[in-house]
């Protein structure tokens with residue numbers, strides 16, 4: 001079985017000591033998780049925080065592999081869904097980590113999608129003021145995006161992801177074979193961030209996506225697609241070490257996308273679909289304003305449709321969208337940084353006063 005490796009050097013931008021970590025990618029890697037985790041588990045002990053569905057489908061293989069490496073482990077199963085990213089669930093995990101006698105050097109293994117990655121990551125960031133976390137993502141979105149970068153969070157009553165911490169993983173183990181059980185709806189959702197990565201950085205990957213005969217046709221080639229996405233994300237994050245702010249290019253499509261997501265009420269339309277809509281909208285606008293090469297929006301929309309993603313603004317967003325946009329936390333004061341495509345495969349950051357940004361962020365016809 002082939003295993004590929006990428007290295008991330010997150011640097012000091014997130015306020016953490018510089019430490020690099022590896023992303024390991026390969027089908028079937030879950031069966032080697034034990035030996036891969038071992039360098040991060042000096043006491044041969046680890047706590048698994050697992051999504052309920054991922055655990056029932058694939059947990060036995062992870063457990064067998066940990067057993068094989070002589071690692072003592074316990075699993076904390078989390079009910080599937082965003083509703084688990086709460087302070088109550090977090091506190092229950094802290095208690096279980098304490099009951100299991102986890103010490104500073106014993107790692108948490110996050111086994112699930114973005115929900116478990118964020119929740120287990122935040123638990124690891126806070127328990128004993130921080131213990132190691134190893135991400136083992138099981139959804140497409142988590143494999144190409146959320147498992148890398150060190151952002152962890154829970155939701156609070158006032159909004160999504162409002163309490164959290166930067167906590168870089170000690171390793172990320174990515175087994176695209178785990179995605180075989182992912183239903184089409186969730187499969188498609190992961191392509192929002194994949195199209196994003198391709199549009200801002202990888203024209204060749206973009207052409208592959210644009211030529212797809214529907215999302216299911218991409219199952220066979222997913223290992224390569226996941227690898228290329230992680231290579232882009234790892235590179236962008238590592239460059240931000242020089243504090244260039246380049247990491248912000250990963251927000252492409254997210255300003256409008258987040259506002260659509262919030263206006264519909266979280267859960268109304270999935271994150272990947274909202275990002276797709278956001279990318280299409282800002283690119284149509286920036287092309288009309290002369291900031292993007294003609295034809296780019298059409299190409300982008302073509303790729304979104306080829307992978308089953310929407311591009312049209314849902315009807316009836318109205319005032320909810322405007323207020324969500326005004327509240328977007330990514331702006332700093334009166335200015336906002338937009339990510340605009342120059343052409344497919346290239347983008348740039350443009351910082352401007354919020355008032356001037358309005359034409360780029362409009363969703364009207």
Ligand SMILES: NC(=O)c1ccc[n+]([C@@H]2O[C@H](COP(=O)([O-])OP(=O)(O)OC[C@H]3O[C@@H](n4cnc5c(N)ncnc54)[C@H](O)[C@@H]3O)[C@@H](O)[C@H]2O)c1
Nearest residue numbers: 053054080081113114115138139141142146151178181182
């Ligand atoms: N930290 C970051 O940088 C970052 C980035 C993007 C999103 N996120 C967060 O990620 C979350 C969304 O992640 P998600 O889309 O992975 O959702 P999720 O974690 O809720 O998983 C989606 C569903 O897939 C199921 N599932 C997981 N693995 C499976 C498998 N192998 N086969 C079949 N079903 C499986 C789960 O049970 C769940 O019902 C949000 O909370 C979001 O805020 C974080």
Ligand SMILES: [Zn+2]
Nearest residue numbers: 193254271275
């Ligand atoms: Zn996103």
